[in-house]
């Protein structure tokens with residue numbers, strides 16, 4: 307007998323939205339068809355005319371373990387992901403200790419294996435550890451970074467000489483460099499100019515549009531020089547967006563083999579600098595909230611396929627930590643659980659089509675980060691049954707009480723979200739309104755450089 311039959315649903319299949327049924331067995335999608343008469347399964351899910359789409363693949367989360375488990379840990383973070391319709395995450399290295407060598411990588415892997423309820427990749431950190439990058443790659447990290455060009459919530463910043471050396475090494479390994487693009491000098495100069503300004507908006511002015519654009523310019527020069535495959539994290543400004551759009555066009559025209567992609571974060575799509583008044587220090591993240599023109603450019607970029615990925619940059623801090631003044635509050639907002647719900651509302655409001663939602667939240671991240679080699683991000687027979695079932699008519703008001711992050715708050719309080727009724731991971735229901743996935747069931751998805759680790 308098959309495991310699950312999803313009936314009375316709509317699927318985006320063969321480039322169109324159509325009614326269908328989905329049969330799942332042994333963790334895989336076994337059949338997708340208009341009508342699966344004659345097939346049966348142990349469990350039926352009636353989607354009541356709602357959607358079945360690929361679970362999200364969030365390639366930018368900070369789950370804070372080891373070292374900061376009061377903010378999040380692999381269990382709470384992965385539960386938040388599952389409840390928000392995310393089936394796979396790539397976790398970033400700025401934990402305590404950061405993932406910069408074999409020992410710290412293995413420590414994180416052990417904890418994640420023990421606690422995560424969803425599948426995961428782990429990124430390797432880049433700082434003063436250039437001689438360790440090869441061993442990290444061999445251990446199976448997904449990609450390198452985020453590489454901090456300016457200080458953020460981490461102690462992993464590096465200057466441009468070191469950055470060039472790191473990118474050369476990453477290129478030789480054939481790996482992907484993920485870059486947090488903000489210019490340290492511009493940021494520092496603005497900090498001095500605005501040192502007496504304690505309005506929340508000053509954070510947007512310190513880490514200005516120019517601060518991001520200058521860093522993107524430098525990073526593009528360096529990635530051109532070193533020919534490294536590059537992915538930009540959380541691009542937030544009209545200016546940086548324009549530079550990347552142009553560079554992509556040039557690379558395509560030259561038929562360059564070098565990869566270039568970028569992601570945007572939901573807080574730069576669904577919030578703007580007008581939200582500073584409402585959010586105060588709770589709206590502080592790097593790069594910061596931007597004006598309406600930048601928000602519009604990013605939404606347009608989703609429509610015209612310039613934006614490759616939407617990833618949450620889930621960066622939880624406790625409420626008590628976020629209180630205080632704008633200079634001392636830590637940067638970062640939780641977002642893994644609200645990514646898909648906000649994007650679904652975006653589709654409902656015609657900001658962008660469902661096809662693009664699926665591309666930026668599953669097929670593109672899977673391909674760019676090599677997770678398709680593990681059966682992720684392809685809605686077709688034989689691939690992992692990582693799916694969400696949701697009803698677009700069921701719009702909820704986002705409320706921190708219903709969320710699972712240890713942060714205990716959300717910048718989207720009161721905004722609309724369409725949440726999954728079911729999240730299915732490798733054919734197993736892990737969210738049905740409650741967390742029903744077992745702690746530690748999540749699999750590590752080793753990266754392309756992985757070699758067998760004997761000791």
Ligand SMILES: NC(=O)N[C@@H](CC(=O)O)C(=O)O
Pocket residue numbers: 368400452458459460486590591592593619621622637638639
């Ligand atoms: N985005 C943030 O403001 N903070 C992130 C780090 C980062 O992504 O820069 C964090 O780890 O808290």
Ligand SMILES: [Zn+2]
Pocket residue numbers: 452458486539540592593
């Ligand atoms: Zn960052």
Ligand SMILES: [Zn+2]
Pocket residue numbers: 366368398452619621
């Ligand atoms: Zn981040």
